[in-house]
Amino acid sequence: MNFNLLSLIVFLPLVGVLAIALIPRLSSKAVKYLALVATLSVLALALLLLFFFDRGASGIQFEELYSWIPAINAHYHLGVDGISLPMVVLTAFLGLVAVLISWKVENRVKEFFIWLLVLESSILGVFCSLDLLLFFVFWEIEVIPMYFLISIWGNGRKQYSATKYVIYTLAGSALMLAGIVSLYYATDSLDMVALANNGYAMAQSVLPAAPIFFLLLAGFAVKLPVFPLHTWLPDAHTDAPTAASVFLAGALIKMGGYGMIRLVSIFPPVAQQYAPILLGLAVTGVVYGGAITLRQTDLKRLIAYSSISHMGFVLLGIFALSQTSLVGASLQMVSHGLITGLLFAVAGIIMHNTHERDISKMGGLARQMPAASTFFILGGLGALGLPATSGFAAEFTTFLGSFTSTEVSGVKIFVLVALLGVLLAAAYILWLIQRVFFGPVLPVFNEAKDADKLQKFYCGMFIALIFFIGIYPSSLTSIIQNSAAGVIKLLGG
Numbered sequence: 001m002n003f004n005l006l007s008l009i010v011f012l013p014l015v016g017v018l019a020i021a022l023i024p025r026l027s028s029k030a031v032k033y034l035a036l037v038a039t040l041s042v043l044a045l046a047l048l049l050l051f052f053f054d055r056g057a058s059g060i061q062f063e064e065l066y067s068w069i070p071a072i073n074a075h076y077h078l079g080v081d082g083i084s085l086p087m088v089v090l091t092a093f094l095g096l097v098a099v100l101i102s103w104k105v106e107n108r109v110k111e112f113f114i115w116l117l118v119l120e121s122s123i124l125g126v127f128c129s130l131d132l133l134l135f136f137v138f139w140e141i142e143v144i145p146m147y148f149l150i151s152i153w154g155n156g157r158k159q160y161s162a163t164k165y166v167i168y169t170l171a172g173s174a175l176m177l178a179g180i181v182s183l184y185y186a187t188d189s190l191d192m193v194a195l196a197n198n199g200y201a202m203a204q205s206v207l208p209a210a211p212i213f214f215l216l217l218a219g220f221a222v223k224l225p226v227f228p229l230h231t232w233l234p235d236a237h238t239d240a241p242t243a244a245s246v247f248l249a250g251a252l253i254k255m256g257g258y259g260m261i262r263l264v265s266i267f268p269p270v271a272q273q274y275a276p277i278l279l280g281l282a283v284t285g286v287v288y289g290g291a292i293t294l295r296q297t298d299l300k301r302l303i304a305y306s307s308i309s310h311m312g313f314v315l316l317g318i319f320a321l322s323q324t325s326l327v328g329a330s331l332q333m334v335s336h337g338l339i340t341g342l343l344f345a346v347a348g349i350i351m352h353n354t355h356e357r358d359i360s361k362m363g364g365l366a367r368q369m370p371a372a373s374t375f376f377i378l379g380g381l382g383a384l385g386l387p388a389t390s391g392f393a394a395e396f397t398t399f400l401g402s403f404t405s406t407e408v409s410g411v412k413i414f415v416l417v418a419l420l421g422v423l424l425a426a427a428y429i430l431w432l433i434q435r436v437f438f439g440p441v442l443p444v445f446n447e448a449k450d451a452d453k454l455q456k457f458y459c460g461m462f463i464a465l466i467f468f469i470g471i472y473p474s475s476l477t478s479i480i481q482n483s484a485a486g487v488i489k490l491l492g493g
Contacts, residue, residue: 176219324401
């Protein structure tokens, strides 16, 4: 079972793509059911992976290793540890939800679901890859489906937003590729496990470590995104179709945070040396993202800017460089994927049923759309970190772990500044809920439909997971903590 499980998870969506592409005269309904079967199968296998994962071990599990390009020592190398496994399960879950969200898509149905499945496969490949070249290939493939999903099925300035996303991503990728080539030249290895176990000490040339660290960091920082490289995110979110927004917020930007954790394990002394700079960028993103979110009047754009603030928490947890902060950052990535995924899903329902996204023109929807309003309010409470939600567990763990870190001098000041983000989150979430769902009922929305059964089903799944993790966070932290300890051990902590 170990031999094929990760490959099956990564490539099953592409089997769905082949079925949709090659079976002639498929109806739109048949295309959707094929996509549903593919993503449901991936989720079932991911849950099997979760069930058989040894939580007491810190190393790589379910490893697959084959020679790929012998001339450059590149391998087809897959595996998961406690940091990548939650991201694999989250991506598989979001893949299924994205198909359900897109059930009413009627424009170019075949192409839409093909690109959606390619996107899921590429993100899963990133989280499972243990060879830097393979990691980069999956990283680059993701750009193609996201470009087409935004530029064809998006709205507003969709061509502009899709192009901006590609330019930012490719610029970051070019720097990251330069970093990978430099790292290979210095160490003669593309093996992420060997590089993490031996660090840059295995370098055989005189190339300094810091430039390579920052070349790789640039690619991850664009994707997370880190201030001031964030400007592609609000445009892409605003103009993307709902399923793409859910994938983008839920899994795709987490590739940046995940890459940074791997980077810390390869360059522990460099990460420690430059941690104050990155913590400064983290709290800037938290405060700036929160402050600018308060000024937004577009429903989707507001959620997008809030993501910039929350990704600042992830950056804070990673470069506070303690075991607990790293667990918090990983937990925050999963929690944000669920909470923001839910908020974008409900925003899509509201926009589809009211034909409105301008917050200043909305109000009183709690009476006209009670189910959708309830889902959004519960997701919003998770976003502001209410106890018993995953948001609270993730933020508390991140702040506590960062504040008590002994690896970075002055980290407590950064944490105290970052706490402003919690206050700002409470302000913009409560302001949003009050403006959109309460106040005078507007007659213009009297005919607006509430969430249907399918929409209640997938929103209910989001809610169940948000509160399950919030009430029982050790269901995830028990998976993450041993691998996080392994990363921090490389720092000598």
